[in-house]
Amino acid sequence: MREFVSVHVGESHPGIGTVVLNRVPTNMLSRQAYRELTSAAIEVGQRSEIAAVILFGGHETFCAGDDIDELRTLDRAEAETADRVRREAFDAVAAIPKPTVAAVTGYALGAGLTLALAADWRVCGDNAKLGATEILSALIPGGGGCVRLARAVGASRAKELIFSGRFVGAQEALEMGLVDELVAPDGVYDAAVAWAGRFADTSTAAIALAKALVDAAPGTGVDAGLDVGLDADTQTRRYGEVFDAAGGQLGCPL
Secondary structure, eight states: OOSSEEEEEOTTSTTEEEEEEOOTTTTOBOHHHHHHHHHHHHHHHHOTTOOEEEEEOTTTOSBOOBOHHHHTTOOHHHHHHHHHHHHHHHHHHHTOSSOEEEEEOSEEETHHHHHHHTSSEEEEETTOEEEOOGGGGTOOOTTTHHHHHHHHHOHHHHHHHHHHOOOEEHHHHHHHTSOSEEEOGGGHHHHHHHHHHTTTTSOHHHHHHHHHHHHHSTTSOTTSOOOSSOOHHHHHHHHHHHHHHTTSOOOOOO
16 A cells, blocks of 8 residues: 555546655655655556556646655665665656656656656646756755756756756756646646557557667667666567567567
8 A cells, every 4th residue: 555656547548547646745755655656657567458657746746856854864774775765766667668758747856857857758837847956955866867867958957957956947948858848737737648648559569669779778779788677688579579469560670
């Protein structure tokens, strides 16, 4: 039973699963919340009736980052465990073998921004604020946050955001690639549903393979890295299965 993270599938949006953060008022992420997020990510990845996934923090705030008060109580060993749990959660979200969209309302700060960056697409309210704000608490983005940010906006801009910890408005976030779509604040979830709904009838096996290959080696050939939990043999076997299911009509060979 999860307390802070839940999974919803409604009859009005068949094929779409929503992972909801519910740690009011700001959805700050504690160790428990991270573990629940990992569990929810695994669940939506395994449920056959879910073809696409929305990450949602409610209509007020997507996620204001780590629970700093909790972090300040940890000793060194506990802090190392907390960072591992954080990384596992973000990696689990990124590894969901289905299209994922973060529906960003209010604030996506610190670890909340990293969580949004773990999704394939980001829809944002035009009044939202985003930022890699960890430096304001004498911390740095954990759980792979520095790498995800650099991949999204480039190394120089990522460094500026991390070093300053400044808030970024929605329009600037769109221009620099932190988000992919701006809508009115009240339309964020509906816009995420519209994006996710495009894939409800698409081959889930083909999408899973394509997503794994893209994520394995951004900006390089598909044979580099393969650090997404699939070794080369598994990739080849899965491609063969998808190829057979498509009647031999796939256009992106390994």
